[in-house]
Amino acid sequence: MKRPALVTNLLLPTAVGLFSLALTGWLWQHERETLDASRRADFDFSVRQAAGRIEQRIATYEQMLRAARGLFNASDDVSASDFRRFVDDLIAGTELSGLQAMIFTPYLAGHQIASHVAIRRRTDSPGYTIEPPPGGRDPVAPVTYIAPDSPINRRALGHDLFTSPPRREAMLQARDSGTVAISPKIHLKMDQAVTSPAFAIYLAVYEPGRPTDSVANRQAALRGWVHIAFRIHDLMASLYGEIAPGVALRIYDGTRTDSDSLMFDSDPDATDAAPPRFATTEYISFPQHTWALRIRTTPAFDQHHSRRSARIIAIGGGLGSLLLALFTWQLTTGRSRAHARAQVMTCELRASEERMRHMAQHDPLTQLPNRALFSDRLQAALARARRDRQLAGLMFVDLDRFKTINDLFGHAVGDRLLVAASARMRECLRESDTLARLGGDEFVVLLPHIDSPADAELVAERIRATLVQPFGLDGHELHISASVGIGIYPDHGLDDTALMKSADDAMYRAKDVGGNRLNFASHPVPAQSRCAPPAPLTS
Amino acid sequence: MKPDRLLRQLLVATLALAAGLVRAADLPDCSRPLTLALHDHGLLYSRQTDTGIDKDFADALTRRSGCRINIVVMPRARIWQLIESGGLDFSLSGISNAQRERFAGFAWYFSNKYYLLVRRDAGVQRVADFTRNPALRLGAIRSFRYSPSANRMIDALDADLRVSYASGLAPLYETLLANQIHGMIIEPFDYPAVESAHIREQTTILEFDDPPVPHGLIMSKRSVPPAEQARWHALVDGLRADGSVERIFDKYFKPELSRAMTRF
Structure with a gap:
């Protein structure tokens, strides 16, 4: 399909x-x-x-703490100035802006407190006291050496860290493990007005030469601690630029991610209205301590990854x-x-x-065949009649007084009269007959199939009669008549020229005698001719 | 002293010297201090007590090789980074995969299976149930790889942002008990923590359907040349063959489990 x-x-x-x-x-x-x-x-x-x-x-x-421990392991008598020089050299040229202080805190049993205070006052700090006063506390862990040396850091000197439970717990963990321990969130003694969360990392220092291969041995050999205090905001500020753009970071102390545990928020103005594209929680595990990092994307992340x-x-x-x-x-x-x-x-x-082709063969006004087409058809009709030994009729039709009407009513009316007249003539003919306009008011009719001249005469009379009827054009009733000359093949001509001439002559003879009549060609002379009185042009 | 006896003693001494020379030639190059990193992970190593299987194995390596090995402790993810960069020579208890084979050599000394420790209230009867429930989160140590099934599981969950990573085990247990995560992948080294009362009450253990995965000495290809790796490999094989490895594991596990882990 x-x-x-x-x-x-x-x-x-x-x-x-x-x-x-x-x-x-x-x-x-x-x-x-x-x-x-x-x-x-x-x-x-x-x-x-x-x-x-x-x-x-x-x-x-x-690593810095391990280096400091090495200092104490290398010498039984590290002075405050030794410690300060060591720390100053350690951090010189490094990018450790988050580090607030490095501290040495000795572990003192009750009987050691008085001599410790006396030595401190004599060698380094005349006004040195343990805060809060020890009273009956035993043992104590007072801040003894602190570096870098600054008025703010000096505020912490003598502060007994064992009075702070979170510090004490971390310090004892460091003592028992022999490695570092990190405190939970604390407030630094140096930060009297600042409320930034802070932390301390402790590393125990043991008596040189004493075994430290077990918890008991480490407890027995404890000499004190070196520790670093730092504020979380300072730490994160020193890492500024390390966090990718479009990513916000919150740090929580412990594994809980609630507001009480929040220590740092890189994007505190962010609202939780729009959920982030990605968010996750990562846990950083320190010895006996954990930080939870809540990391999420911000709208800037989506803009960056459009x-x-x-x-x-x-x-x-x-x-x-x-x-x-x-x-x-x-x-x-x-x-x-x-x-x-x-x-x-x-x-x-x-x-x-x-x-x-139509234009070449037809009259543009009446659309009737013109002379050329008529001539072709005439020749063809004559050839056929000659072959079949039959008759053919040719009529010249001239409208009487047409020129007068043209002059009186104009060419436009004259043209319409020609069209109307040709239409009436056409109605008098058979399909096989040909009506042609030769020019002006002159028409020819070809009757290719007639049995006798009377047939042509009949048609001619019909034409004459129909044209005599008045024409109504533009409110005028126009009267014309026609002069018709009839030629019969082969009686009045054996070819088209002769036949045309015979019919034309017959028409002129009809016209010469007043028009509105039929006239056969001269040879043979028509048997009869019909006459009618001329009609007036208008009525 | 009879001449033949003297000759015999000379022969023995010569053979002993030759054996010593051959043994020395097989030992790793100790011309520089080496670095070995441990990570805090259950019975493998406890930073709190400075003890563990890996610590003992590192000591055995030190004794057997005669090399000076500086032992450091750091997060496992950092260890792999440094092994890849050549900033670290060795680490212990490593498992291999195609990516790690590119930058590390391995000398196996034990193998173990992996298990899914999951909260009882999570409604997980089989391992696949965990992946199917989008509300469940897994806790894992950053950079850890496991047996094939466990790796597939964690990769699928990670693609859905359903994994919370930590640099150590402690926060994972804590968040598991706090219902912030609902499961974690464990090894036999984690049994003591898992067997603590409050974890045992709230959790159950499911087994991955995988064979035991070999673990071994990790050697950085950047810092340990192939010939040295072969010597360290032979040294580890020696420790296995003479029972040293099994004796270390016997300190921490029941004999049958120790045997199952070290004889593979």
Whole structure:
């Protein structure tokens, strides 16, 4: 079965367009997935980076503490100035802005307190006291050496850290493990007005030469602690730029992520109205202590990882698919459209030729055959009559007084009269007969099939009679008549020229005698001629 | 002294010297201090007590090789980074995968299975139930890899942001008890913590359907040349062959479990 042309023509472009759209969709989806994977990878990297930087910074502090422990292991008598010089050299040129102070705190049993205070007053700090006063406390852990030396840091000298339970717990953990211990959130003695959360990392210092391979041995060999105090905001400020843009970080003390545990928020003005694209919690584990890092993306993250390229693919691919479908349609239908166009042009050309042929063979006013066409038909009719030995009739019809009407009523009325007269004459004829206008008010009639001259006479009389009837044109009743000359083949001429001349002469003879009559050609002389009185032009 | 006896003694001494020279030639190069990192993980190593299987194994390596090995403790993720960069020579209890094979060599000395420790109220009867329930979160130590099934599970959960990472075990137990995570992958080294009353009451253990995964000495390909890796590999094989590894594990596990882990 043949498909309709419209369906056939649309099938391939539609298929191409759909394929291109499907390809665009796949590319768009692939680009989205790639971007999503890239976003996720960037976020994961940010999480690892944030946690890693903090861990490394704490590890740096641990290494500094181990170095300080080495100082005390190397000498039984480390003075305050030795310690300060050591710390000054240790942090000189380093980027450790989060470090508030490095401290040495001895572990003192009750009987050691008085001599400790006396030595401190004599050697380094004349006004040194243990705060709060020990009273009956035993043991105590007073801050003894602190560096860098500054008025603010000196405020902490003599402060008994064992009076602070979180500090004491971390210090004892450090003592028992032999490694570092980090305190929970504390308030630094130096920070009288500042409320920034702070931390301390402790590393126990043992008596040189004493065994430290078990908890009991470490407890027995305890000499004191070196520790570092730092504020969380200072620590994070020193890591500024290490956290990727578009990522916000909150640090909580412990594993709970509530407001009470919150220590640091890199984006405190953020609202929780819009859920972040990615959010996760990462736990940094210290010995006996944990920080929870709540890391989430901000709107800046989405701006940084926009899906513009996916949108460009979608829009560009969609438009491209449409254009490709149109182009395919152009290609597939080009031949048929050109063929259709050629057909139209051929039809127009044929119509034009027909019009030209008609114009060449017909009178433009009455649309009757002109002299040339009539001549062709006459010759053909005569040839056929000659072959079949039959008769043919030829009539010259001239309208009487037409010139007068033309002069009186104008050419326009005259032209319409000619048209009306030719129409009436046509009605008097058979289909096979030919009525032609030779020019002016002169018409010829060809009767190719007659049995006798009487047939021609009958037709001529019918014409004469119909033309005598008045014509109503533009409110005027016009009266004309016709002079008809009749020639019969072969009686009045054996060829067209002779026959035409015979009929023409007969017509003129009819006209000469007053018109409105029939007249056969002179040879043979018509048997009879009918006359009618001339009619008035108008009534 | 009879001449033949003297000759025999000379021969023995010569053979002993030759054996010593051969043994010395097989030992790793100790011309520089080496670094070995431990990570705080259950019975493998406890920073709190400075004891553990890995600590004992590191001591055995030190004794057997005669090298000076500086032992440091750091998060596992950092260890892998430094092994890859060559900033660290060795670590212990490592498992391999295609990515790690590119930058590390391994010398196996034990193997173990992995288990899913899951809260009883999570409604998880089989391992697959955990993945199916989108409300459940898994806790894991950053950079840890496990057996194939466990790896597939954690990768699928990670793709959905359903994994909370930590640098140590302690916060994972804490968040598990606080219902912030609902499960975690454990190894036999975690049994003492798991067997504590409050964890045992609230959790149950499911087994992954995987064979035991070998663990071993991790050697950085950047800092330990192939010939040295071969010597360390032979040294570890020696520790296994003479029962030293099993004796270390016997300190921490029941004999049958110790045997199952070290004889593979």
